[in-house]
Amino acid sequence: MAVQTVESTTGSAAGSAAPSVDLGPAAALSCRECGHRVPLGPVFACQECFGPLEIAYDFSGHDPEELRRRIEAGPANIWRYAPLLPVPADVATKPNINPGWTKLVRADNLARELGVTGGLYVKDDSGNPTHSFKDRVVAQALEAARAFGFTTLSCSSTGNLAGAVGAAAARAGLRSCVFIPHDLEQGKVVMAAVYGGELVGIEGNYDDVNRFCSELIGDPAGEGWGFVNVNLRPYYAEGSKTLAYEICEQLGWRLPDQIVVPIASGSQLTKIDKGLRELIELGLVEDRPYKIFGAQAEGCSPVSAAYKAGHDVVRPQKPKTIAKSLAIGNPADGPYVLDIARRTGGAVEDVTDEQVVEAIRLLARTEGIFAETAGGVTVGVTKKLIENGDLDPALTTVVLNTGDGLKTLDAVADTGLTATIRPNLDSFREAGLA
Ligand SMILES: *Cc1c(COP(=O)(O)O)cnc(C)c1O
Ligand SMILES: [Zn+2]
Numbered sequence: 001m002a003v004q005t006v007e008s009t010t011g012s013a014a015g016s017a018a019p020s021v022d023l024g025p026a027a028a029l030s031c032r033e034c035g036h037r038v039p040l041g042p043v044f045a046c047q048e049c050f051g052p053l054e055i056a057y058d059f060s061g062h063d064p065e066e067l068r069r070r071i072e073a074g075p076a077n078i079w080r081y082a083p084l085l086p087v088p089a090d091v092a093t094k095p096n097i098n099p100g101w102t103k104l105v106r107a108d109n110l111a112r113e114l115g116v117t118g119g120l121y122v123k124d125d126s127g128n129p130t131h132s133f134k135d136r137v138v139a140q141a142l143e144a145a146r147a148f149g150f151t152t153l154s155c156s157s158t159g160n161l162a163g164a165v166g167a168a169a170a171r172a173g174l175r176s177c178v179f180i181p182h183d184l185e186q187g188k189v190v191m192a193a194v195y196g197g198e199l200v201g202i203e204g205n206y207d208d209v210n211r212f213c214s215e216l217i218g219d220p221a222g223e224g225w226g227f228v229n230v231n232l233r234p235y236y237a238e239g240s241k242t243l244a245y246e247i248c249e250q251l252g253w254r255l256p257d258q259i260v261v262p263i264a265s266g267s268q269l270t271k272i273d274k275g276l277r278e279l280i281e282l283g284l285v286e287d288r289p290y291k292i293f294g295a296q297a298e299g300c301s302p303v304s305a306a307y308k309a310g311h312d313v314v315r316p317q318k319p320k321t322i323a324k325s326l327a328i329g330n331p332a333d334g335p336y337v338l339d340i341a342r343r344t345g346g347a348v349e350d351v352t353d354e355q356v357v358e359a360i361r362l363l364a365r366t367e368g369i370f371a372e373t374a375g376g377v378t379v380g381v382t383k384k385l386i387e388n389g390d391l392d393p394a395l396t397t398v399v400l401n402t403g404d405g406l407k408t409l410d411a412v413a414d415t416g417l418t419a420t421i422r423p424n425l426d427s428f429r430e431a432g433l434a
Helices: 064-072 078-084 108-114 134-147 160-172 186-193 206-217 233-238 241-250 267-281 302-309 334-344 353-367 373-388 405-412 425-430
Strands: 026-031 053-057 104-106 120-124 152-156 175-181 198-202 225-227 258-262 291-297 348-351 397-401
Touching: 053 233, 064 078, 064 241, 078 241, 104 241, 108 120, 108 353, 108 373, 120 241, 134 152, 134 160, 134 225, 134 233, 152 160, 152 206, 160 175, 160 186, 175 186, 175 206, 186 198, 186 405, 198 206, 206 225, 233 267, 241 267, 258 267, 258 373, 267 291, 267 334, 291 302, 291 334, 291 373, 302 334, 302 348, 334 348, 348 353, 348 373, 353 373, 353 405, 373 397, 373 405
Parallel strands: 120 397, 152 175, 152 225, 175 198, 258 291, 258 397, 291 348
Antiparallel strands: 026 053, 104 120
């Protein structure tokens, strides 16, 4: 674990001098490729090699028993893990959307259908404030935005992120302006717009939106803007670690044997791995092997395709799938995902849109959980991995549901009334319902 202390000073985003930033145990930014370290600031790429920057922490001086007790006594949201996140110690007292501590559902009915005997759980992140896992990452980025003096919160989004940014900015009293592909699901557009920020449709797909945002950051027009998934990305990404922390704590401070994670940019998967390794290094869980599996939709499966071909690099694709929240054709963390799947003994797999819909229905009818298409992807891939023999049904398995089915109603729009009857018993019997 990184224990080197680096003076954490940075110029503020607005251009005036900010003496220092307090982001708790975050000590510096460190390049994932070459290890070059720079002070904490709103930067995301290494000046030496253009590799992605991530947070290096000073976790020295923690006693595992003490830390575990402190976490357990914390709030029922992600801030219980504040000592492990790039946030100030008093983070829970500031206006934020306080996501996390979502249910880990023991899914015995689904386990029976899939033939899992080792214990199957669904980590249901539809229970977050804006009904997706994105609240976790945005809550982190908001703290960084505050620390760096940004006045506008922004992002490029495949849908869920837009809503999470709108809500977080509203709570914090910041302006928000978010960019989305113009053809998103209506549920996501309405959800993003209702918080009162600006919502801009871009004529293009997500990768076009992302490119535009990078351009805006380099332009004077983007001054004072914190893009949660671009110039605040190192901070944002750490929010996904909380999924790993919660799953282990909810299992009684135990690592799951296998975990199935959806892939869009791949950031969530890489940070879940980082979170699990931190818990091991801090002595909060026993050090034993775990396997991480990645899940994609066939219509946007650049990482799965590279995995199956044995490649180390990911060739971009043009997305065409109903799983729009995962439709990133050029995933930034793709190579790291390949690395983690191979290193842990996991795999990356994909399913067709029909299988996604089937899986949404399967999860709903077995466990009473209505997942968005991304959840259909993870459940569908879990089924396929078991059938292929890649996933061991005798081991404890956690499947992520990262979003709410109400946002992607179109996927199951042909579901409807069983019958329409007159309000009397004869009519009820005639319809064959008795
Ligand atoms: C954004 C998102 C993900 C994962 O995104 P990454 O870019 O891979 O971190 C997963 N599920 C849903 C519903 C999302 O919105
Ligand atoms: Zn570098």
